[in-house]
Amino acid sequence: MTERSHITILRELLSELSIADSSRILDAGSGKTSLSTIISCFPKASVDAIVYPGDERKINTIRKMQSDKVNVVELDICDTPIPAHYDLVVAHLLLGEASKFGNAFQALLQNVLSIQSRYYIIIDYLEDPKVDADAIRTYCDSVDMKVRKYICAENSEPQVWDDFIGTHNFGFLIERYNTGDG
Numbered sequence: 001m002t003e004r005s006h007i008t009i010l011r012e013l014l015s016e017l018s019i020a021d022s023s024r025i026l027d028a029g030s031g032k033t034s035l036s037t038i039i040s041c042f043p044k045a046s047v048d049a050i051v052y053p054g055d056e057r058k059i060n061t062i063r064k065m066q067s068d069k070v071n072v073v074e075l076d077i078c079d080t081p082i083p084a085h086y087d088l089v090v091a092h093l094l095l096g097e098a099s100k101f102g103n104a105f106q107a108l109l110q111n112v113l114s115i116q117s118r119y120y121i122i123i124d125y126l127e128d129p130k131v132d133a134d135a136i137r138t139y140c141d142s143v144d145m146k147v148r149k150y151i152c153a154e155n156s157e158p159q160v161w162d163d164f165i166g167t168h169n170f171g172f173l174i175e176r177y178n179t180g181d182g
Contacts, residue, residue: 004127005153006123007033008069009171010092014041016149016173017088022119026050026086028077028112029094032061034094039069046083048073052101077111080102085116092121096128109139113174120145120174125159126152133170135177140174149173 009159014037027028027034030049038047046069051058053074062072078098091112098108113120124131140147152170159166 004153004157004159004169006018006093006125006169006171007037009123009151009153009169010034010037010121011041012151013149013171013173014038017119019044022087024048024084024086024088026082026084026089026115026117028089028091028115029070029097030056030062031092032065034090034092035065035067039067043069045069045087046071048086048155050075050082050135051118052076052079070132076103077115078099078107081119082115087117088119088121089115089117090121090123092123093125095122095124096131099130105132106135106139111169113139113143113145118176120176121171122174123169125161125164125168126168127164127166128161129164133172136172145174145176147172148175 019042022042025038025045025047027047027049030051035049048071049062050073095105095108098105137147150172151167154168
């Protein structure tokens with residue numbers, strides 16, 4: 001059985017980062033797949049797993065993992081600023097869910113990229129009509145961020161969603177040059 005392309009992309013983008021430089025990680029819009037992958041790639045890191053308040057489907061799945069490395073945090077990224085600083089923020093299949101929780105893609109993108117971190121990984125479906133990969137690149141160009149790596153890969157089996165069929169996943173590794181650390 002082959003791995004879905006979004007998992008392959010996540011693994012490849014995580015491999016670009018140093019384990020020593022990634023001890024505090026935020027998984028924005030957490031899920032079991034992203035958390036398991038992050039923990040296997042960065043076994044000594046502590047991970048804050050942000051889930052939308054009351055999203056029991058994700059909360060219960062994460063708690064079943066029984067990892068002492070994961071701290072579940074329920075909050076709406078679009079409503080609550082995140083004061084902590086992280087080495088890495090991962091938004092794995094998150095931006096397409098913005099409207100599911102009453103938010104807009106652009107607002108969620110800006111709020112994810114405003115979390116204090118040096119690196120960001122964003123992965124989603126290229127065919128998702130609610131997600132705009134070009135807008136991610138444009139936003140990064142407009143602020144002090146650089147796309148270090150972009151990957152697009154085809155799934156061996158398309159993923160069927162309510163409003164699209166996900167044939168391709170894309171992923172960005174983004175670096176913020178001014179992290180505010182002095």
